[in-house]
Amino acid sequence: MWLTPPKTCAQPKQAGVVVIIVALTLVSLLVIFGLAINVGSIYRAHTALQSAADTASLAAARLLALQPDLEHERVASYAIDLMRHNLENLNFEAAEIARMFEGEESDDSHRISVASSGEAVTIALASFHRTVFGGSLAFVPEHTIVRVESKAYVPSVRVALMIDQDTAMTTQLADLPTACSGSSTPRLCAAKEAAKAFIDRLLPLDQVLIVGVGQNENDDTNSADKLNNFLNDARIVFPCPEGATEHCDRAFITLGAKGAIPAEDSRERQDLRAAIDGISNSFNYSRGGSSVPGWYTATNPAAGFYRARAAYTRARTEGGAPTIDALVMITASFPAYNWDPDNLVTGSLEDSVPPMATFDPASPVMRDFHLDGALGGLCDDLTNPQRQMLAGEPPLNPIHLCGTGNCYQNPQFQSNRTERWRRRGMIDAILEADRARSEGIAIFTFGLGQKDDSVIMGNYPANHYSPFQAPDGFGANYTGGVPLSTGRGIKPFFMARLANDQPKLLNPEYLPSPSPANDDYFWDFPCVQSGRAIVNQPRGKFLSVNTGNQAVQGLTSLARIIRGAIH
Known part of the structure; x- marks a missing residue:
């Protein structure tokens, strides 16, 4: 029997499917x-x-x-x-x-x-x-x-330029820009040329405000409205000075296009340049119904900071906030305040007291300061010598010697009044600068000319280092002793503190003797925050130059520093 295998006709088809x-x-x-x-x-x-x-x-x-x-x-x-x-x-x-x-x-x-x-x-x-x-x-x-x-x-920049107008800006300065040849106010002229060079480095979208700073005691009044006496020490130069109507729709001016030559610049840039050229250290004021020439005779940076802060506050409500807010102060001088007894009502002891003699913020004779009573609480923990040097305690003695005459001719008043006025001016400026920083504004200070070292350092106690320590040789009313002209070291530190220039606060140009051990911030001002407390606040820089052309180069470099951030 043959065995027949089963049929496998389907096998080739299945193999083909598998292959496929x-x-x-x-x-x-x-x-x-x-x-x-x-x-x-x-x-x-x-x-x-x-x-x-x-x-x-x-x-x-x-x-x-x-x-x-x-x-x-x-x-x-x-x-x-x-x-x-x-x-x-x-x-x-x-x-x-x-x-x-x-x-x-x-x-x-x-x-x-x-x-x-x-x-x-x-x-x-x-x-x-x-x-x-x-x-x-x-x-x-x-x-x-x-x-x-x-x-x-590229971030837009909103910058306020504060330009010092006091008489120190009329003094000589080496190597002036060509435009300042023959100028009767060489430092001020150099500052204006530097300010224009600064603005030339800004973009069309950037915004600018110009504030002039110079004490105007001629318009001060013996009234409870001391804010006016404070604010007349600074003024808006551009875009909307007092009495102007053009460019007043916004707090800051937007620069617009920069041409190949100045004549091709935007109208805003040309008007801004003309406003800077018009800044002067002289003005006219009203006295007895007549217009009388006057001069800005001192520097009140606190008033400038106050004016600028008010402009920043307005600008924030206008929208279009920029990436960078900056304030640049150009100065050759130091906080100093003049007292014009002709502007005070005579006939009573209080009316003849210089403004520095009291802390009372409501006092009708405390002019040119805007401390808002802050020092009363801030200074509670300070040592008595510091309070005395800052506040003028004990008061001037005898006050009636000033009378209605010129107090500057009275040596019994000169040293202690000037010393205390400068100290209060520094504290006022630092408080205003700190307020600006708390609003996100970076401050840059620019010193023009040789450093003004006209406030005394003096002797230091073992446990506290402050620029306001009483110098050796002063009596109960801070008369006599070392003349103010021999002081050193305060202005660079003050300018660094205004700018929150931390490297300079940590490593000041001048060291007290003896120097403290293991203390980074050994120079601190009384009644305000220590440099250590503002380390995380917006930081600026303090720059100083000795010649006019260095001022132009320095402000140009500063514009690059401020403009350099990219997002």
Whole structure:
């Protein structure tokens, strides 16, 4: 018997199906593998392109911030050069880099735009990226386009320039700018040229306020309204001085376009430049119904800070807040306050008391200060000598010797009155500066000319180091002893404290003798926060120069420092 095997007609068909399934599976795996490689490769290309675009946009924006008059075409050219260099370092093919930035296709592969006001730089890049299996499989393109975009913003700056107008600005200064040749107020002229150079470094979107600072005791009154006597020591010069109607719609002026020459500048820039040129240390005031010439005879920085803070407060309500708020004080002098007895009502003892003789903020004779009674509580823990030197305790003795005459001719009043006035002026200025800092305003102080070291250091106790310690040789009323002209070291520290220049607070130019051990902030002013307490507040810088052209260079550099931040 023959055994017949079962029929297997279906076996070849089943084998074919298996082969097809296996083949499709292999192809699918290959496609998935290729897709994974493509995705990873495209991701790497995208990351590299984005990095190149981000780096170039940030660098171009910083270049624009530091050189606001640079032509936008040069900014774009710089960005292209930087991107090419970075893409080479990221191993992009030379042919692809050339295609992106050269030839007919380059316009579609890169786009660089700089906003007309210079507030932003935008870069868009597109690169052809070769795919795995591209051209081998019908459904896989040979190339894919990788696109990225980057935008860097140049921060707008809102800056108040405080310019000292007192008589110290009429003194000589070496190496003056050409425009100041023959000027009767050489320091003030140099300060104005430096201020204009500062503004020339700002962008069209930036905003500026000019405040003049100089004590005007001629318009002071013996009344309870001491705020007016304080505020008349500073004035808005631009954009809206007293009596003006133009440019008064906003607290700060937006600069507008910077031309190749001054005549091509925006109207706002030209008007601002003219306002700076018009700043003087003289003015006319009313006396007995007549107009009388007068001079700003001292510096009251606290009044300038107060005026500027009020403008910042108004500007915040107007919208469009900038990234950076800054205040720059340009000065050659020191807080000093004059007392004009002709402006006081005579006939009583109180009317003849110089303003420094009392802490009472309601006193009708305490003029040119805006302490708001703050010192009464702040000074409770101070030692008696410090209180005496600051507050004038014990009071002047005998007060009636001043009478209605000129107190400056009376030696019994000169040393202690001037010493106390300066001390109160410093405290007032520091309090106002701290208030500005608490509102996010960075303060920069700029000293023009030789440092004024006219406040005494004196002897230091073992446990507290303060610029206000009483010097050796002074009696109960601080008369006699070492003349004020021999003092040293206070002004640089005061200017550094106003600016919260922490390196200079930690390492002052002058050291007391003996120096304290293990104490970083060993120079602190009484009645205000220690330098240690404001370390996290907005920080500025104290800069000083000795010549007129150094002032122009220094303010130009300061503009770059303030403008240098990019977001």
